[in-house]
Amino acid sequence: MHTTNYVDTIITPPADTRANAAITPPTGKRTVAELQFERLFGHDYEWTSDELLFDVHCERKGIEEPGRAAAREEFFAKGQPCLRTSPLAKTYGWAFHFxxxxxxxxxxxxxxQLERMTALEAITVRSAMRASR
Known part of the structure; x- marks a missing residue:
């Protein structure tokens, strides 16, 4: 089973992000950014990456609780993009601390807070994927 989880890591926005500051993604369209933001903002250290990505996947695909166990096994049977590809980091200026x-x-x-965290030797700092190709 594949995993997207990190430990003791910070994923920072990429150098080419268009964001000048962290902003809330637009609401109402149920985008990946909106769904991830809803789950993470104000809920520090409640979700792992695997839990977050799978829960957002289920909401977008309409997978109800009774079918989630089988769907989870199928979802993680192949590699999934990690949060380095998240629009929260790439477009909206948010970093993820694991x-x-x-x-x-x-x-x-x-x-x-981000400056302090990235200066710690015990934390691995990784950049999100570039916002543009």
């Missing part, structure tokens, strides 16, 4: 147990917190780009 703690020692793989749980995620959103951190706004340009914040003192």
């Amino acid at each position: 703690d020692h147990s793989g749980k995620i917190a959103l951190v706004p780009m340009g914040s003192e």
Whole structure:
């Protein structure tokens, strides 16, 4: 089974992001960015990457609770894009901090919190994928 989880890692917005600051994604269209933001903002260290990506997948595909166990096995049977591809980082200026147990917190780009975290030797810093090809 494949995993997208990280531990003791920060994923920062890419250098070519168009965001000047962390902003809330537009609401109403149920985009990946909107769904991820709803689950993570104000819910620090409650979700792992695998849990988040699978839950968003289920909502977008209309997979109800009774069918989720089989759907999860099928979803992770092949590799899935990790949060380095998330529009929250690439477009909306959010970083992801993964703690020692793989749980995620959103951190706004340009914040003192992000500067402190990226300076820690115990944390691996990775950039999100470039916003443009």
